[in-house]
Structures are given as C-alpha cells and as structure tokens.
Amino acid sequence: MTEPEPKRDPEDRTETDLMDPDEPPSCSSLTTNQLQQNLRAVKKRERPVRLLFEIPTTRIIKDVLTEYVVYEVVVMRSGSFDSRRSSVERRYSDFSRFHHKLLKEFNEELEDVVLPRKLLSGNFCPELISERRLGLQYYLAKLYAVRCVRHSPRFPEFFTEPEQKRAHGLLRGGQFQLAVDQLQTVLEIQEKLLPWQNPxxxxxxxxxxxxxxxDLEEPEQAFAAAQKALPPTRRYGLKRYRASLLDLLVDLGYQLGRPVAQLQEELTVLRDAERGEVSSCSLKELVVHEFI
Known part of the structure; x- marks a missing residue:
C-alpha cells in the first residue's frame, strides 16, 4: 500500500503553491538568458511564506484621566504576491493580556519568549518608547516562531478582536459605512493568517x-462577500451560517438578475435534511449577536 503524502506545514508552502502561474515554455525553445531568467523566477516563487511584523510608529494618547502610548502593529505576509500592509493599534496592556492568555495554554512552549517588561517610570521618554517598540516587534516575531501559537485561535484574536467588536457595535447602531471600514481591516489581516488558521x-x-x-444598498458588494463566505461554511459544516448565507444570496440573486436555482435547491435540501437543526433566522440576525 502506498503511504499517503505527509501533510506539509503552511509555512513550508511556497508562492508556487499559493499562486497559479502560467506554464513556462519548453526549455528547448529558450535561450541561455531566458533560461537564467526562468530559473531566477522559479527561485523567487519558491520562497517560503512567512508572516512579518513591524511596529514603525507610536503615538501618545491623552485623555482626561489618563495618558498612554499606542503602537502601530503592521502585519505583512512575505512574498511579492502580498504587498498590502495592514495595521492595527495596540497598547502595552493589550500585549500583556495577550501574553498571559497564551501562558495559560502554552506555558512550556513559551519558556524562551519574553514580553518586554512593564515600565514603572519614564513611560513617555522617547528613548524608552523606541526601545519598547523594538522589543514588542521582536516579541511578535518570537511568538510567530512557536508553531502551536501561530496555529492557535488566540493569535488572530489579538490582531482583530477589538476591531471586530467595534465594527459590530457600529453595525448594531446603523453606522454601516464606518463598520465596513473596520471590517475591511479585519478581513485583510485574517486573510494573511489563513495559511495557519482554519478558513x-x-x-x-x-x-x-x-x-x-x-443596508448601504450596494447589492453587488453584498453578493460578492456572501458568495466568498459560502465555500468554507459548506466544507466545515457551519450550518447556521450556510443556511443564512444561501437565503441572502438567493434574495440578492433575484434582485441582481443572477441565476439562483442551484442556490435555492441547496437551501431547500439543507433545511429538509437538517430540519430543526438549521437556523431559520436571517444573516443580519446572526451577525448582530456576534461579539456582544
């Protein structure tokens, strides 16, 4: 019996795996210069995918009762195919809470990963802020190097949960455009994390x-977002989301003049097969109860 091919870790994947380049021409038809260029292109495509973290800037926030430093955390994925720089802002206290959550689950694995110490004085000294900024950047790189951490749900939570909660609060308040702005940042970061996280x-x-x-009366964008969400709900059995997404897609499809017969049939089969187990609420009803 032939042994199954071992499963590769996502960080062993290359740009060749993640992209679908056109098939190169036959070697026999290439000049020496073309062969050399082709070889360089192949080597470039075969660079392993990595997450990169940068904390390029800081700023001091002054409220009525408090004053604190926030750090801009930029998340990038290595490779020429991903040139987007997505960023969020976090305080030192956010890093500290994140670190303690991880220690509860991965204490032994994080033995060599040290969070920069809390400053008891001089918190707003430019030299100390710069030192801590570099220390936190190094800390994120060390965390990513720990396999169990980069695959943990805790990892994406640190980079997206505050923005998700803010976005859903705006959504519940009817501020849909502001919610979209937050959600787009969240989505960009989540997509960078997908090689290591569940789709x-x-x-x-x-x-x-x-x-x-x-709700912004942009049905094309609404249809596209729902259509993109549907495949992982099918593959991983997210019944409540799948039914609600299908219902929305059918409704939007009729509005846009799209063929929806197969989507309608899929929804009917799903509800008939899982009667009593599939959510009958709308997608909006599901969404407004998230991140409360």
Whole structure:
C-alpha cells in the first residue's frame, strides 16, 4: 500500500503553491538568458511564506484621566504576491493580556519568549518608547516562531478582536459605512493568517460585510462577500451560517438578475435534511449577536 503524502506545514508552502502561474515554455525553445531568467523566477516563487511584523510608529494618547502610548502593529505576509500592509493599534496592556492568555495554554512552549517588561517610570521618554517598540516587534516575531501559537485561535484574536467588536457595535447602531471600514481591516489581516488558521476564520467578517453592504444598498458588494463566505461554511459544516448565507444570496440573486436555482435547491435540501437543526433566522440576525 502506498503511504499517503505527509501533510506539509503552511509555512513550508511556497508562492508556487499559493499562486497559479502560467506554464513556462519548453526549455528547448529558450535561450541561455531566458533560461537564467526562468530559473531566477522559479527561485523567487519558491520562497517560503512567512508572516512579518513591524511596529514603525507610536503615538501618545491623552485623555482626561489618563495618558498612554499606542503602537502601530503592521502585519505583512512575505512574498511579492502580498504587498498590502495592514495595521492595527495596540497598547502595552493589550500585549500583556495577550501574553498571559497564551501562558495559560502554552506555558512550556513559551519558556524562551519574553514580553518586554512593564515600565514603572519614564513611560513617555522617547528613548524608552523606541526601545519598547523594538522589543514588542521582536516579541511578535518570537511568538510567530512557536508553531502551536501561530496555529492557535488566540493569535488572530489579538490582531482583530477589538476591531471586530467595534465594527459590530457600529453595525448594531446603523453606522454601516464606518463598520465596513473596520471590517475591511479585519478581513485583510485574517486573510494573511489563513495559511495557519482554519478558513472559517473569515466567515463572520464576510457575513457582517455582506449585511452592511446590503443596508448601504450596494447589492453587488453584498453578493460578492456572501458568495466568498459560502465555500468554507459548506466544507466545515457551519450550518447556521450556510443556511443564512444561501437565503441572502438567493434574495440578492433575484434582485441582481443572477441565476439562483442551484442556490435555492441547496437551501431547500439543507433545511429538509437538517430540519430543526438549521437556523431559520436571517444573516443580519446572526451577525448582530456576534461579539456582544
């Protein structure tokens, strides 16, 4: 019996795996110079995919009762195919809470990963802020190097949960365009994390975007977001999202003049097969109860 091919870790994947380049011409028809260029292109495509973290800037926030430093955290994925720089802002206290959550699950694995110490004085000294900025950047790189951490749901939570909660609060308040702006940042970061995270990570975000776009009377964008969310719900059995997404897609499809017969049939079969187990509420009803 032939042994199954071992499963590769996502960070062993190359740009060749993640992209679908055109088939190169036959070697026999290439000149020496073309062969050399082709070889360089192949080597470039075969660079392993990595997450890169940068904390390029800081700013001091002054409220009535408090004053604190926030750090801009930029998340990038290595490779020429991903040139987007998505960023969020976090305080030192956010890093500290994140670190303690990880220690509860991965104490032994994080033995060599040290969070920069809390400053008891001089918190707003430019030299100390710069030192801590570099220390936190190095800390994120060390965390990513720990396999169990980069595959943990805790990892994407640190980079997206505050923005998700803010976006859903705006959505519940009817501020759909502001919610879209937050959700787009969340989605960009989640997509960078997908080689190491379950593809269902993006389903709540895409669902929320679809709801926002629909209420903004942008049915094309709403349909596109829902359509993108549907495949992972099918593959991983997210019954409540799948039924609600299908229902929305059928409704939007009729509005846009799209063929919806197969979507309608899929929804009918799903509800008949899972009677009593599939949510009958709308996608908007599902979304507004997330991140409360």
């Amino acid at each position: 269902t990570l993006i389903v709540p975000t895409l669902s929320a975007l679809s709801v926002c776009y629909r």
